[in-house]
Amino acid sequence: MGLHYLPEGKALIECITKQMNNYRLSSSLHPRIDRSLLEAEITKLLCGPSNYEIREGKTFIKSLNRYLKNEEPNKAISVQLVEGESGNIISTFNSFNDCAKFLGTSRSSVSNRSVKNNQFKHQGKLVYLQRVSVSLE
Numbered sequence: 858m859g860l861h862y863l864p865e866g867k868a869l870i871e872c873i874t875k876q877m878n879n880y881r882l883s884s885s886l887h888p889r890i891d892r893s894l895l896e897a898e899i900t901k902l903l904c905g906p907s908n909y910e911i912r913e914g915k916t917f918i919k920s921l922n923r924y925l926k927n928e929e930p931n932k933a934i935s936v937q938l939v940e941g942e943s944g945n946i947i948s949t950f951n952s953f954n955d956c957a958k959f960l961g962t963s964r965s966s967v968s969n970r971s972v973k974n975n976q977f978k979h980q981g982k983l984v985y986l987q988r989v990s991v992s993l994e
Contacts, residue, residue: 859908862920934988941976941983
């Protein structure tokens, strides 16, 4: 539904997180949140129209006036570790997380390296990461 992109959705999320540990500590300075009012606001938002719209097969976020990024229906992204000189595939991973664990790095490093195609040393070889779309059909 994309309601978390709306200002009202963001405000509700913030309100929910603030009340989660309400009064857990006697020294809490957070104001008391009326839970019934909070539930009514959530219901009102959820009963409203979706913030998403399908345009030309893509999901459009109305409140942001842009398309949802990296959306390819029925496609998954795999990552290949490729030897720089020969172009031979060393290994294929089903997710950025699997690749990150294998390389001993962070998921964001894997994502950045796969976008920029920067070569780096791995086990004494120059390698790079390459994204591969895999059809789920």
